[in-house]
Amino acid sequence: MIRHVVFFKFKPEVSAEERKSTLDDLRALPGKIDVISQFEVGENVLPSTRAWDAVLLARYDDLPSLQEYSLHHEHVAVAVRLRSICENIGSVDYEEPPRT
Numbered sequence: 001m002i003r004h005v006v007f008f009k010f011k012p013e014v015s016a017e018e019r020k021s022t023l024d025d026l027r028a029l030p031g032k033i034d035v036i037s038q039f040e041v042g043e044n045v046l047p048s049t050r051a052w053d054a055v056l057l058a059r060y061d062d063l064p065s066l067q068e069y070s071l072h073h074e075h076v077a078v079a080v081r082l083r084s085i086c087e088n089i090g091s092v093d094y095e096e097p098p099r100t
Contacts, residue, residue: 007052035065
């Protein structure tokens with residue numbers, strides 16, 4: 001199982017409406033891309049200088065599934081939009097240990 005974690009820091013001038021609309025489009029991806037095993041988008045509730053504004057936590061069965069998601073046209077469209085409204089995006093992809 002592959003865990004995909006992405007952090008988003010929005011540009012200060014981006015409106016709350018644009019943030020919400022873009023995150024709603026991100027939240028809609030599991031209904032459009034079948035290789036997603038789990039998908040959760042959360043928004044920060046405790047602002048601080050070190051905090052990110054939003055996070056994506058997702059799981060994929062394997063690296064080819066994550067690659068398929070990454071190249072899917074629906075994901076690419078949302079990713080382009082996110083890059084345009086974010087001043088910084090960070091990510092970590094790792095293999096989860098087997099559960100016993």
